[in-house]
Amino acid sequence: MKIVVLAGGLSPERNVSLSSGAMVSEALREQGHQVALVDLFFGTEGVEGPAEALYDVPVPQAFKRIGRQAPDLAQVRAARRDRSPSSIGPGVLELCAGADVVYLALHGACGEDGRIQAALDLLGVPYTGSGCLASAIAMDKDLTKRLVAGQVTTPAWRSVTVTEENLEELARQTRLPVVVKPVDSGSSIGVFIARDGQELRRALEESRKLGGRTVLEEYIQGREIQVAVLEDRALPSIEIIPKEGFYDYENKYQPGAALEVCPAQIPPEWEQRLGEAALAVFRTIGLSVYARADFIVTPDGTPYFLEINTLPGMTPTSLVPQEAAAVGIGYGALCQTIVEASLKARKGGA
Incomplete structure (x- = not known):
């Protein structure tokens, strides 16, 4: 099969996604598939010749290494020559449209929230994992x-939007210890365990910088x-x-x-x-x-x-x-199983 592996994107989990994408691409090639690894944000920028040439490009080994810190997304955005406001890079959808299936190696808000799934649904292109609605809910x-x-059973929680105006009030009202985390992020980015008032204020301030929508969860x-x-x-x-x-x-x-x-x-x-x-x-x-x-x-x-x-x-x-x-189930067999099960799920309307 011709498989496009989508990775990268503009999520804080970008580097984790690139590592996942590199590993999956190598495994699927070993399973006998034609595989093109594509960065969702940069797309075909810098590719010489037709986009199909990506099927022959070796997997960058540098993608496998994950730094200690999440990437600076402002720097990532500034690095793309295409200044379009789109989160999808040039040539991505066209390349996906020519694939038998798209393997989603994306993580976080650029791939797990249902938006790319919805776009691929509209293109009529099958993809791996859950559908757009279930992805958005999860x-x-x-x-x-x-x-x-x-x-x-789940810890007691409440959802709040942290602003500069209500931060101190939230800090006073919240029972400690508490887990503070963004409502829609992963890889423990922006997650804090606050045991005293100072730690809680620091966590809420970081939450505000990440957009404000926050879950305050009972510490278990x-x-x-x-x-x-x-x-x-x-x-x-x-x-x-x-x-x-x-x-x-x-x-x-x-x-x-x-x-x-x-x-x-x-x-x-x-x-x-x-x-x-x-x-x-x-x-x-x-x-x-x-x-x-x-x-x-x-x-x-x-x-x-x-x-x-x-x-x-x-x-x-x-x-x-x-x-x-x-x-x-070895790594290569796992990737193959995910592809096959996803094709069945898409045919079944899931």
Whole structure:
């Protein structure tokens, strides 16, 4: 098949996405496919000859490396010669229209929020992962929690918009400790655990800089365990144990920064509860193909649902490939399964 892998874009998770895209592209080429890796934002800018030439371009090895900090998106935007306000670079949609399927290796607000899925739906081009509506719902942490609160246990939360005018009032009203995080971001970008007033004010100020829409979530003490869903079945859970602090952007993507145990060393009944909770969220929102649900599990074995990711990372340190490997699905086979299951989902209207 001819497969376009879309990565990059203008999300703060841009560098993670490029790493995922590079790994997926190599794996799909090894599976015998023609693969073109395309940066959603830069598109075919700088490509010599027709856009189809991207099918023959080697995968840039530099894409696989993820820096310790999220990219400066103003610098990224300024680097494109095309000054169009579009988030989609030149030639991208035309290249996608000529593909048999588009593999979405995008993360964050440029790819997980349903907008690129809707564009591809209108083009009539199949793509990997969930459809546009389910993707948009899952991207919004507040809306997701509202929908699944009757199905699973979730920490108490409220959604606020942080402004310069209400920041101090929010700081006074919020019970500590609290988790502060953007309503529609991933990779733990902008996530803070505030234990005192000073930390809370700093977190709220950062939230304001990121747009203001924020979830204030009850802090639950427990073990961080995540569960992937693949083709409507839960994969073995994986426990995350950061060596320092919590599972933030740096600890997620710097090799050796966190201990990842798969399958998680937990009682069988905990594993069952986690799998059932992940599937309940997956099905309630209407997701398809694959996703990864994040939980905090308390000492009594109660899984507290935090969020679900519809396009989870596929980087060298990512969790879904580790969970798939635990049931004998190698990286290349995982990518192939995602492609095949997605084609079935699109034919079925999902």
